Amino acid sequence: MTLTIYLLARLLYRQSSRLNAIGIAALVILAWDPDALFDPSFQLTFLSVAVIAGVGVPWIERTSEPYRKALRNLHVLRFDRAFQPLQQQFRLDLRLICGRIERILPRRAARPMLTAPLRVMYAGFELLVISLLMEFTLALPMAVYFHRVTLMAPVANALVVPLTGVLMPACAAAVLLGLIWHPLARIPAAIALWSLRAITGTVALLGHLRLSTGRVPTPTFWVALGAAGAIALAMVLVRKRW
Numbered sequence: 001m002t003l004t005i006y007l008l009a010r011l012l013y014r015q016s017s018r019l020n021a022i023g024i025a026a027l028v029i030l031a032w033d034p035d036a037l038f039d040p041s042f043q044l045t046f047l048s049v050a051v052i053a054g055v056g057v058p059w060i061e062r063t064s065e066p067y068r069k070a071l072r073n074l075h076v077l078r079f080d081r082a083f084q085p086l087q088q089q090f091r092l093d094l095r096l097i098c099g100r101i102e103r104i105l106p107r108r109a110a111r112p113m114l115t116a117p118l119r120v121m122y123a124g125f126e127l128l129v130i131s132l133l134m135e136f137t138l139a140l141p142m143a144v145y146f147h148r149v150t151l152m153a154p155v156a157n158a159l160v161v162p163l164t165g166v167l168m169p170a171c172a173a174a175v176l177l178g179l180i181w182h183p184l185a186r187i188p189a190a191i192a193l194w195s196l197r198a199i200t201g202t203v204a205l206l207g208h209l210r211l212s213t214g215r216v217p218t219p220t221f222w223v224a225l226g227a228a229g230a231i232a233l234a235m236v237l238v239r240k241r242w
Contacts, residue, residue, distance in 0.1 A: 018053035019235075022046065040145045044138060051137045054235040056130045062238075068122040071115045074098070124158075131157040140227040143216045152212040159202050167195040 026046050029036055036042045070087040073079050074095060080088045094114060101110040131154035139149050170192035178185035206212055219227075 022050050022053060044141055051133060055238050056133050058238045060126050064122045064125050071118060127158055127161055140224060143219050147215055148213045149216050150213055152206045156206050160199050163195045163199050167192055
């Protein structure tokens with residue numbers, strides 16, 4: 001529902017706010033079922049999405065995303081004007097390094113050899129940021145409802161999230177091709193099945209480790225209040241321009 005509202009706002013050519021879309025989706029659900037406010041699944045879901053949209057995404061937009069975008073069309077000099085001075089210097093340094101590599105390797109191989117590891121590094125950084133943010137954010141409700149804290153969640157996310165990027169397109173392709181001709185859907189269905197088994201196997205393997213979870217007592221009121229205040233403060237401070 002949140003994604004639908006967000007896309008509808010973009011469709012109407014409006015500057016859509018992620019937090020506004022999440023808030024509207026929450027209000028619609030609560031208008032339909034007010035008791036959902038006390039449902040742990042509702043609280044965990046919207047807390048996770050709100051923190052990702054309110055803290056994780058703005059943080060990434062101000063740290064790694066400008067440099068990740070600067071890797072595009074590295075050989076086109078006129079694109080440098082669209083970036084800030086730090087990113088322009090970054091592109092210039094990469095072109096200098098690329099020129100050194102082109103003395104040994106062909107030009108078509110030099111640029112991907114330089115930019116591909118950087119893209120992987122930035123993607124890994126963003127995944128790590130979101131995983132750690134979820135680990136700290138969900139620690140409070142996990143302790144309140146389940147008296148447990150997950151310790152292997154960042155590792156599990158780092159392994160599972162790339163697999164979900166394979167699972168979802170494969171499932172969509174299997175459904176679409178299945179409507180046309182069933183034999184065409186076998187290949188994407190096999191890919192989806194493999195990725196699903198890899199996801200469940202990874203979660204099961206890490207879940208059986210002794211270090212995967214730990215038991216904790218119920219947090220006190222002041223601890224819960226401090227955690228909620230820290231989350232709200234992070235949403236405010238991440239948007240400040242110092």
